[in-house]
Amino acid sequence: MDRRTAGRQPDAPWEPSPRRDSVPADDDAREQWFRDLAHQATVFGLPIVWQHALLQREAAERPMSTFSHExxxxxxxxxxxxxxxxxxxxxxxxxxxxxxxxxxxxxxxxxxxxxxxxxxxxxxxxxxxxxxxxxxxxxxxxxxxxxxxxxxxxxxxxxxxxxxxxxxxxxxxxxxxxxxxxxxxxxxxxxxxxxLGGPSVLTVEPAAGDVEDDADAFLTTLDSALRLQGHRLEETALVMRLRQLAAIDDEPARRGVERGYREALALLDASRPLLGTRTGSGWTRVADKGRHGYNYLNRAVMNFVGLAANVVDENTSFNTYVDEHGVRLDGRAGASYRLVLDPPPTTDAFWSVTLYEASTGHLWDAPEGRYSVGSLSGGRDTSAGDSITISHERPAGGTWLPAPAGEFFLVLRVYSPGPDVVSGDWIPAPVRPVRPAGSTR
Known part of the structure; x- marks a missing residue:
């Protein structure tokens, strides 16, 4: 061995530097830099953060590995x-x-x-x-x-x-x-x-604030979640880049973070229609639920609408915000709709249609607690051609799904769906307006 090289170690070019990466010095460029980082962090991290915030709340109420029952x-x-x-x-x-x-x-x-x-x-x-x-x-x-x-x-x-x-x-x-x-x-x-390893000794940090409305709380919670849960090896470069958000120490950086966070949330809200595949009947077939991989926008939109969507093999679901003409579903001013599932979806369990307020994703406070109808609430799994009337006012007869005097959306869930439902060969019929908003009887 050449004495001039003995004992030397080769360079490790991808070994991380202990020095934090540089950020722009110009105020406008600095704001834009952190705006872009915060936008990326919000889209990448939304399901991680919202789920971790739920963990933080519930860990403060009960021991780990213990069920809480509704x-x-x-x-x-x-x-x-x-x-x-x-x-x-x-x-x-x-x-x-x-x-x-x-x-x-x-x-x-x-x-x-x-x-x-x-x-x-x-x-x-x-x-x-x-x-x-x-x-x-x-x-x-x-x-x-x-x-x-x-x-x-x-x-x-x-x-x-x-x-x-x-x-x-x-x-x-x-x-x-x-x-x-x-x-x-x-x-x-x-x-x-x-x-099997004994009682949990894990300590979960308290919640940092309202992660759905506070950029600082969102980023703090994202850091807590990644330190607790880790991340995929393939995401290391992205996570390392987002760590620059720890360098928020001046007004341009803070403005950029706030703008990026707000713009990302607005993007997710506007992207609700992208949740799945349009069926041609006004319904969207929610696709790739629970199998997101590296499709960060898809998984962020899915969790922005609602946490814990299940895979299509277990629960195939469809949603619609519009009638067969593409007009937003709206129960005000005498509007009425009819949904006829003929044939109904094949299932080894059951199916249901549930109504939610469009602005919140929450259940509407319907009369008689009629939030949903389905194969367990009227036998339509054996009564092909039976129809559901969706309206603010009670119809003269038939199956009624009450609607608010405002915009709403519908979710059709098929539990243990049949092969034709999973494959997409079966799709629900369109929601047909019987009386458009503003019409008279």
């Missing part, structure tokens, strides 16, 4: 997330895998529909359901990032399921039928989470 169906004012269904009881848990695996132990649900949806930090989804695990009753959740996992032997009848984040959101849904709330509540209580 004992009644969602109603107006439901605060956990937007666009909830009114077909199932929800249960929510944040499962901590940082100390080792956690077993999910299930009761016998019989023929009743259920799923335990598992969401990673960026809202990518897996399901524990009859579709994915068959008759298995014990599912072992494991995380590759879990340090010090106990040596847990394989057991007969245990299904091992790797998940995407050290802390995973489990959202359980159990079908509610007619007059069986007590039975469904008992099933909720029978689902057990068993940490």
């Amino acid at each position: 004992r009644d169906l969602a109603r107006p004012g439901f605060a956990a997330f937007r666009v909830p269904n009114v077909d199932t009881l929800y249960s929510s848990a944040w499962i901590d895998l940082t100390s080792g695996p956690v077993d999910v132990c299930l009761p016998d649900f019989g023929d009743r529909y259920f799923t335990v949806q598992l969401l990673d930090a960026a809202s990518n989804t897996q399901n524990i359901s009859r579709r994915t695990i068959g008759a298995a009753r014990r599912i072992r959740l494991v995380s590759p990032e879990s340090p010090g996992s106990p040596d847990v032997p394989d057991e007969d009848g245990v299904v091992t399921m790797p998940v995407g984040s050290p802390v995973t959101w489990a959202l359980m849904r159990i079908q509610v039928g007619t007059h069986d709330l007590a039975e469904v509540r008992a099933l909720q209580d029978a689902v057990a989470l068993v940490p």
Whole structure:
């Protein structure tokens, strides 16, 4: 070996410098720089931040790896997330895998529909359901990032399921039928989470503020979430670039961050129609739910509209804000609409149509609590051609879905959908105006 090179180490050109990257010195350029960074951070980070803010709130209320059960169906004012269904009881848990695996132990649900949806930090989804695990009753959740996992032997009848984040959101849904709330509540209580590494010792930082309206709170929460949950290796360059947002120390930078954050939220709001594939009948078939990969705009819009959308194999959904002529759905001034699903969607479980206020994504406070109609509320799975009237005023007869005196949208959910629904071969019929707004009888 040449003595002149002995003991020398080759350069490592991609080893990060300890020095923070430069930012423009000119005020206008500096504002634009941070505006662009904040816009990127908002689109990339929205599902991460909004979900982590929910974790922060709920971790302050109950231990990790413990279910909290909604004992009644969602109603107006439901605060956990937007666009909830009114077909199932929800249960929510944040499962901590940082100390080792956690077993999910299930009761016998019989023929009743259920799923335990598992969401990673960026809202990518897996399901524990009859579709994915068959008759298995014990599912072992494991995380590759879990340090010090106990040596847990394989057991007969245990299904091992790797998940995407050290802390995973489990959202359980159990079908509610007619007059069986007590039975469904008992099933909720029978689902057990068993940490094999002992009780959780994880500390979750308190919420930084209103992440839906405060740029500083949003960015602080994004930093907390990424430090807790990590990120994909392929996202390292993006995450490192966004760390420049820690250098906000002057007025031009703060103006840029605020502008970028507000403009990104406005973009997401305007992009609601991009949620899926237009069917040609006014409905949009919501696509790629829970399978976002690196489609950051798609996943941000999806979560901006409502957290915890499930994959199409488990729950295929359609939404529409317009009638068959492309006119916004609006219940004011005597407007009335009719929806006829003939044939109805094929399903191994059931389907429903639910109405929400367009401005908020929340349930409207409808008379008689009629927020939804479907195959469990009138037998339309066996009565092809039956129609749904959607109006502010009660119709003379038939199935009525009450609408507010204002703009609204509809979501059609098909649980355990048939192959023609999953493939897109079946699409819902258009919403037809019977009386347009402002007409007289």
